[in-house]
Amino acid sequence: MAGELQGKFALVTGAARGIGRAIALRLAQGGADVALNYVTSEDAAARLQGEIEALGRRAVVVKADAVSPQGIAQLFGAVKEAFGALDIFVNNAIDVATYGPVTRQRLEGWEHTVNGNTSALLLSAQKALPLMQGRRGKILSLSSLGSQYYIPGYASIGVTKAATEALTRYMAVELGKHGINCNTLSGGPIDTDALKLFANYPQMKEACENLSPAGRIGQPEDLAEVAAFLCSDAANWIYGQTIIADGGLSLLSVG
């Protein structure tokens, strides 16, 4: 499939590590030039830039807080300067300020997580629109099964992801009229550094290995393949959908 993204300009937030990294690399393998956003993982971002350049693609590294209004302005300003236009925006980065049971949530962290990440998609879409004018744009957000199902400790993130999926449906209609496809990609547990921060990481991994049809936990590359498809012209007919790619995990119920 290499080459299906030839000539496209892409921006991936939170691109230095994990899922964001795998998607950025996969888009470059498909032929896209990629802007790589990061906020703390400078060395990892620089390594990825080197890998993408070795593929013969352009890679621009942009340090910015992709969930703050100032950071978003900075980010899209840098994209405009580097590429002058944008075809693919992958909304991957989130800032999680709280985790744990519903009864333990503190308002400040809750608001930062839920409002911050939801507003970030809103503001980013507004900034992406002029850069995607006259092109066949794609806005892809990352979600997770926690938007629909219970994951212990995950309330703030689950609600954030549900909002992302809902906002994506509204964007799909309104931005669809500008030739932009907005969709959400929802994965099951993916084996990343972020997942290892969860207290129940070993149980999640084991559940995937023992129970899911795929028989293993997801790797970032598993999602990156689907992301590349959703960012390609092959997905021009898909509007506002949440595509679940989880190795079959969500098909199971207890009992």
Add this chain to the structure above:
Amino acid sequence: MPEANANVQEVMKIRELADRVLASRHDEIVNKVREAVAEVLGREESEVKANSSLMNDLNAESLDFLDLLFRLETTFGIKIPRGGIQRATQGSLTEAEFQQNGILTLAALERLRVLMPEVPAAQLHDGLTAREIPALFTPETFARLVAWRIGELEAEKAVGH
């Protein structure tokens, strides 16, 4: 052993940045961290000593660390990578170079000793597991983490990013 040197050098950069900031702002940073810890754990500030183990002495759970990091980010105007301490500890070591069946390797211990000089040497003993690392965290540890991030910010500003 050039390999061991490279291993230590990687974390020395973090240590030096933190040391430089703490040299002039140690008490101020530690006190603000103690305040944040007290707030997050619902404790009196007087109960939170600079060297209290958050988990062992103050009954913190790992999920409290996320709240604490967020509070420190807003207090100091910095960004802290989630899982920052463990991530900095592992650095460019592969999983196998970092731990074997959960037990930290000598290379990992060597890095921890550089990164966490506030922890008594006896606590960074052979056989320590990766899961036990969070129990070592004290307000001093988080003060070092904050100082490292402040140091990075200052270094960036100095080169005019």
